[in-house]
Amino acid sequence: MKYLFFINLKVEGNTKVDYAMGMRVIIIYESKYGNTKRVAEAIAEGLNEVGGVETSVMELKELDLNDIFNYDVILIGSPNHIGGPTRGIKGFIDKLSELELEEKMFAVFDTYLGKDFEKAVKKMEKQIAEKVPKLKRVAQGLSIKVNGLRGPIADRELEKCREFGKNIAVELKAD
Numbered sequence: 001m002k003y004l005f006f007i008n009l010k011v012e013g014n015t016k017v018d019y020a021m022g023m024r025v026i027i028i029y030e031s032k033y034g035n036t037k038r039v040a041e042a043i044a045e046g047l048n049e050v051g052g053v054e055t056s057v058m059e060l061k062e063l064d065l066n067d068i069f070n071y072d073v074i075l076i077g078s079p080n081h082i083g084g085p086t087r088g089i090k091g092f093i094d095k096l097s098e099l100e101l102e103e104k105m106f107a108v109f110d111t112y113l114g115k116d117f118e119k120a121v122k123k124m125e126k127q128i129a130e131k132v133p134k135l136k137r138v139a140q141g142l143s144i145k146v147n148g149l150r151g152p153i154a155d156r157e158l159e160k161c162r163e164f165g166k167n168i169a170v171e172l173k174a175d
């Protein structure tokens, strides 16, 4: 497996312990009212349930762009704002195109109201395909319904988020 590496630690005299380190996943999101943040956290729960991956969840404004080089997989989440991702997330994808990102993977997710299922997801996937074609899609985008401008997240949608995370972890282990 290409991405699996081992840390060999010497502890307590001559006892050696090998730790298998899996893929490093970063989940980056913007969230005005906290719903997309909750989706990001539920995806992380799913990833961690399967294990074999290291997961960080981070709001876009906290991200130092160069930290991206420390991760193998970038998951990007945005609320749908006027039929597409936020300006911040669009700008972030544009900035990714300026980095030399070899061998990295991505998937996207959005939150939406009413009839805009997958609208922001499709726009993010299109923007990434056009601007950062080196990024390989690890999963089809996830679109999560909220029941009002401020939420809450609709019934049973969080289960989909955990499932999305689990499926990605399984996919990464199989790679």
Ligand SMILES: Cc1cc2nc3c(=O)[nH]c(=O)nc-3n(C[C@H](O)[C@H](O)[C@H](O)COP(=O)(O)O)c2cc1C
Pocket (backbone or CB within 6 Å): 030, 031, 032, 033, 034, 035, 036, 037, 079, 080, 081, 082, 083, 084, 111, 112, 113, 114, 115, 116, 146, 148, 149, 150, 151
């Ligand atoms: C400025 C603005 C524009 C929005 N436009 C849309 C839209 O076009 N379609 C849609 O489905 N939801 C739209 N929404 C609803 C958001 O998708 C919803 O508030 C969001 O999913 C909540 O996520 P958050 O708590 O992470 O901010 C809009 C919300 C805001 C604040």
